[in-house]
Amino acid sequence: GEFNQWCSRAHPLRKVRNSSVWELFIPFLEVGSKYQFHIRSIQGTAYLKADPFARATEKRPGRSSIILDESNWKWKDQKWMEARDKKIDFENRAIHIYEVHLGSWKKEGSAEFINYKKLAHQLAKYCKKMHFNYVELLPVMGHPLDESWGYQVTSFFSVTPRYGSACDFQYFIDYLHGQGIGVILDWVPAHFPKDEHGLISFDGTPLFEDSHPLRGVNPQWTTAVFDYSKPEVRNFLISSALLFIERFHLDGLRVDAVSSIIFLDFCKEPGQWAPNEEGGREHLEGIGFLKQLCSSIKKQHPSVLLIAEESHYFPGVTKPVDEGGLGFDMKWAMGWMHDTLAFMYEKEEERKKKSHLLLHEISYFFDEKYLLALSHDEVVHGKKSLLRKMPGNEWEKFANLRLLMSYMLSHPGKKLLFMGGEIAQWSEWSVKGSIDWSILELFYHKTFSLFFQSISSLYKENRILHRGDFQRANTQIIDGFKTDPLVLVLERGEEGEKMLCFYNFSTQSRDQARYKYIKIRRALEFFNSDCIKFGGRGECINCRVEMDSIVLNLPALSAVFVKVE
Known part of the structure; x- marks a missing residue:
């Protein structure tokens, strides 16, 4: 390192007797000093590696680890943390998450990135305006490649220096907590890149990665897969998760690519994978790791949210470990996302043929605890932005998107939206670009932003829309496209406090x-996505009760919410 003029022989590590641990203590090192490990493999090859446990790293293209002073941040979020620890029951709370990639949320001048501290003030102000109460950050652990979006991690114990220091990131979270906004981090234990300074073949052998030729590589991402059978590897990953939760006061982790940890044949063709010892496709060691991860975190931090990105319908993802589940609090509703977008993509005549897509997902929705996510994955690689996915002319596209957002925010399940969707951005997300904030000067985008603020506030402030999200009794299909092949009616709420949602x-x-609704005494229009101030046509709803029915006008491509007694 810099402390010995990069002399590889000056400070040799010592192997602890009867273990695989190597140690060294060097006193009086300066904070900010760079270093690497000089390793000579069993094959005799010498090379440099970054410290797997480094608390700070160089900004790309640098590869060195950096000595960090970890004792100098004084937290000011005690009230937030105390209140959070009393809110272990998340099921009846509004959870409205803004998914953000910090490097492309906003640009300023010629600067490549905005600092964590400045981002904290801008992002908190914006989230409060749009009524988000959580942000979920795409990975901010150390990663060399911008285009990986942070998902190819080489440093599991440090934050990327692109946006500042670890202390700056602590300020970021501290400030957001002070503004009433929780922070969730996208965390990546499923794989790691093959960069030569990283974890791959660390001592010349498969140390972190699985040595099995059909398990050690993920062909979809051309990355290495962790060996979950090793206690050292499991402890390495769980320690990383706990460090970010404890050192940075995170309120939750979204665990990436859980399906690739669970299934040996994930994104693999026949011949590219081998069954487990019982002859099945389940990665038994990977499943064991996930259970250990959730148990370890929940034992020490029961109020921290654990969210799984699991796309293959493995049973019991959100059941407690002691009941045979994996132990996550929620999982992304990938089926809801896929079916809903597939339905919304179609024009009117085709929608009539595909109403089963919306009805099917409601039929299984209460088997797990779901979070509805319209994430970054849906607006890249030629998939189009949410607005461009919608059919019709310009007015119809915006009306359809208002309808989609209304459906999402009134549907059971917690909510997540990737940045740009809240202002109806035309363009796809680009990691090298920024949200096109200039479109807010245009009428339809300005009115859509106002619509989104209103529907988000409605979701947060009305408990009908977020209490009992995971209880089947709190959501009923009143009319599943039977009266009209293009109108769906849901009931949300519990006895004494109910709302009808017409789409x-x-x-x-x-x-x-006219829709039959037994024992109704009074109906009050509560929300209409077709309001003129939202860019709609402002058609009159004229809602009334007649016998055991509710009668109303439903504007084109609209959502109408009615409180009933």
């Missing part, structure tokens, strides 16, 4: 539509 997926209004 008209047609480009034509429905005048004097």
Whole structure:
């Protein structure tokens, strides 16, 4: 390192007797000093590696680890942390998450990136305006490649220096907590890149990665897969998770690519994988790791949210470990996302043929605890932005997107939206670019932003829309496209406090539509996505009760919410 003029022989590590641990103590090292490990493998090859446990790293293209003073941040979020630890029951709370990639949320001048501290003030102000109460950050652990979006991690115990120091990131979270906003981090224990200074073949052998030729590589990402059978590897990963939770006061982890940890054949063709010892496709050691991860975190931090990205319908993802589950609090509703977007993508006549997509996902929705996510993965690589996915002319596209957001925020399950969706951005996300904030000067985008603020506030402030999200009794299908092939009616709420949600997926209004609803005494229009101030046409709803039915007008491509007694 810099402390010995990079002399590889000056400070040799010593192997602890009867162990695989090597140690060295060097006193009086300066904070900020760079260093690496000089390793000579059993094959005799010499090379440099970054410290796997480094608390700070160089900004790319540098590869060195950096000595960090970890004792100098004084937290000011005691009230937040105390209140959070009393809110272990998240199921009846509004959880509205803004998914953000810090490097492309906003740009300023010629600067490549904005510092964590400045981002904290700008992001907190914006989240409060748009009524998000959590942010979820795409990975901010050390990673060399911008285009990996942070998902190819080489330093599991440090934050990327692109946006500042570890202390700056602590300020970021401290400030957001002070503004009433929680912070969730996307965390990546499923794989790691093959950069030569990283974990791959660390001592010349498969140390962190699985040595099995059919398990050690993920062909989809051309990355290495951790060996979950090794206690040292499991402890390495769990220690990383706990460090970010404890050192940075994180409120949750979204665990990436859980399906690739669970299944040996994930994204593999026949011949590219081998069954487990029982002849199945489940990665038994990977499943054991996930259970150990969730148990370890929940034992020490029961109020920290654990969210799984699991796309293959493995049973019991959100069941407690002691009941045979994996132990996560929630999982992303990948089926809801896929089916809903597939339905919304179609024009009117095709929607009539595909109403089963919306009805099917409701039929299994309460088998797990789901988080509805319209994430970064849905607006890249030619998939189009949310707005461009919508059919029709310009007005119909915006009306459809208002309808989609209304459906999402009134549907059971917690919510997540990737940045740019809240202002109806036309363009796909680019990691090298920024949200196109200039479009807010245009009428439809300005009115859509106002719509989103209103529907988000409605979701947060009305407990009908977030209490009992995971209880089947709190959501009923009143009319599943039976009266009208393009109108869905859901009931949300519990006895004594209920709301009817009408969704008209047609480009034509429905005048004097009648829907049977037993024992209704009064109906009050509560929300209409077709309001003029939202860019709609402002058609009159004229909601009323007649016998055991509710009668109302449903504007084209709109959502109408009605409180009933």
